[in-house]
Amino acid sequence: MGNYRRRVVDGELDELLPELSALAIEGAKGVGKTETALRRSEVVYALDDGVQRDLLAADPGRISRATGTVLIDEWQRHPAVWDEVRRSVDRDPRPGRFILTGSATPTEAPMHSGAGRIVQVRMRPMSLAERGLGATTVSLQALLSGRRDPIEGESAVDLPGYVDEIVGSGFPGIRPLSGRARRAQLDGYIARIVERDFPELGHRIRRPATLRAWLAAYAAATGTTTAYNAILDATTAGEVDKPAKSTTITYRDVLAQLWLLDPVPGWLPVDNSFARLARAPSHHLADPALAARLLNLTAETLLAGSGASKRTPFGANTLGQLFESLVALSMRVYAQSAEAGVNHLRTRNGDHEVDFIVTGPGGRIVAFETKLASTVDEQDVVHLRWLRNAVGDLLADAAVITTGRNAYRRPDGIAVIPAALLGP
Structure with missing residues (x-):
């Protein structure tokens, strides 16, 4: 991360994360979502890894017990995690708890849009x-x-x-x-x-x-x-x-x-x-x-x-x-x-x-x-x-x-x- 080049969206995230409980950074594969999110996260679940996906499926509440900002990378690989984040935010609305990144809108849609709980931020290739x-x-x-x-x-x-x-x-x-x-x-x-x-x-x-x-x-x-x-x-x-x-x-x-x-x-x-x-x-x-x-x-x-x-x-x-x-x-x-x-x-x-x-x-x-x-x-x-x-x-x-x-x-x-x- 030492060679990270600051992105325009970093300014938006700097404004939002200290006040909002959960952000979802969305955009095409390869635009830099993960690198940008990693700079703001203490705990990471990479859901393109089958083992980590199975961990969350077996124990969804583990993300709520984590200390610090939790990054859930490629959340669309396990869409149920969206609703788990939403419920966790309902219980504890402290700011800066979750960042989700996604490279696709899942076919298996979440039960709830997340409106009012998870704010979506678009990330595009470099301007x-x-x-x-x-x-x-x-x-x-x-x-x-x-x-x-x-x-x-x-x-x-x-x-x-x-x-x-x-x-x-x-x-x-x-x-x-x-x-x-x-x-x-x-x-x-x-x-x-x-x-x-x-x-x-x-x-x-x-x-x-x-x-x-x-x-x-x-x-x-x-x-x-x-x-x-x-x-x-x-x-x-x-x-x-x-x-x-x-x-x-x-x-x-x-x-x-x-x-x-x-x-x-x-x-x-x-x-x-x-x-x-x-x-x-x-x-x-x-x-x-x-x-x-x-x-x-x-x-x-x-x-x-x-x-x-x-x-x-x-x-x-x-x-x-x-x-x-x-x-x-x-x-x-x-x-x-x-x-x-x-x-x-x-x-x-x-x-x-x-x-x-x-x-x-x-x-x-x-x-x-x-x-x-x-x-x-x-x-x-x-x-x-x-x-x-x-x-x-x-x-x-x-x-x-x-x-x-x-x-x-x-x-x-x-x-x-x-x-x-x-x-x-």
């Missing part, structure tokens, strides 16, 4: 601010305040650097690797999903190649609102014996249980004044490195554009989509820290789109566009200006996230922020 790329100079929380502070700072990260971050992964155990070793680990991660995680949740996959093709089609739809039917069609193009729609819905649902899908919901303002807004989510995997690997894209092919778009089912600007997904991952980490939500905006006829709408605790919003370029022109801010005119004072701030070097505020008040300079 750009957590990857050691340099100091961040623009705070999302400050943007939400509406103060319109000066925007400044210079980033050393250029377009090739962002491409390296896309393929380099935000999983702490994969990031240090390079080249073939990293690709092998990502392949292994995907294989585990298909071969082990699905069966562990009670779903035997008769055609693993079809599930992997569905994942690749979903990866190709990154950053879009492509309908699930279209994803299915892209998966099975040219096939006569296509899987049933119910089968692919199962794929989607199980991948959501595993926290592998991280779609950004469509935005609906509280006053519902935008009757023409579409509600479809924009698609994102938990880590854009998984999407790049599923599409067999390397940093070199992404930068060269060597026919990459032709190899994907939707023929889209793949690098731009993956950059947007990298920003989406980071934005959601920062927004959670600020108790804010992240959505996207798209009108039903597609005449207006805004990549991200971040809604703060007071209801005011910050709107973001992403651009895979170092410069911003008038065309890049059209939708942000439209939104500003439409919502007035509801808009706390607006910005374009770029791959450029310098952060600044344009004469029209819209901020220009290199992705690596934005932080919580």
Whole structure:
């Protein structure tokens, strides 16, 4: 634990644990939940170990008798422990008693949701601010305040650097690797999903190649609102014996249980004044490195554009989509820290789109566009200006996230922020 890199969610845990009895840290395998929880625990039950699982099954009350904060790692392997924690908290609500970590929502659901007793905290792969790329100079929380502070700072990260971050992964155990070793680990991660995680949740996959093709089609739809039917069609193009729609819905649902899908919901303002807004989510995997690997894209092919778009089912600007997904991952980490939500905006006829709408605790919003370029022109801010005119004072701030070097505020008040300079 000596090499532990502090995560944004650590700040949230520092605030919650001294006042709450039980926290559940949830997220995809490999995001760092266990390492983060271990730093706050005196007693550990690792339930991916059959012996420790049997101990708790035989004597559930042992967690209540422990002294200090108890970590129950991979609690979904023995779902009954959730209700045991809930009952223990009912009997003794002292703060800081339990931390649970989970990499899947169990099929065998707990008897009780735990609402009011167990507070759930999402943990995602590492954001750009957590990857050691340099100091961040623009705070999302400050943007939400509406103060319109000066925007400044210079980033050393250029377009090739962002491409390296896309393929380099935000999983702490994969990031240090390079080249073939990293690709092998990502392949292994995907294989585990298909071969082990699905069966562990009670779903035997008769055609693993079809599930992997569905994942690749979903990866190709990154950053879009492509309908699930279209994803299915892209998966099975040219096939006569296509899987049933119910089968692919199962794929989607199980991948959501595993926290592998991280779609950004469509935005609906509280006053519902935008009757023409579409509600479809924009698609994102938990880590854009998984999407790049599923599409067999390397940093070199992404930068060269060597026919990459032709190899994907939707023929889209793949690098731009993956950059947007990298920003989406980071934005959601920062927004959670600020108790804010992240959505996207798209009108039903597609005449207006805004990549991200971040809604703060007071209801005011910050709107973001992403651009895979170092410069911003008038065309890049059209939708942000439209939104500003439409919502007035509801808009706390607006910005374009770029791959450029310098952060600044344009004469029209819209901020220009290199992705690596934005932080919580």
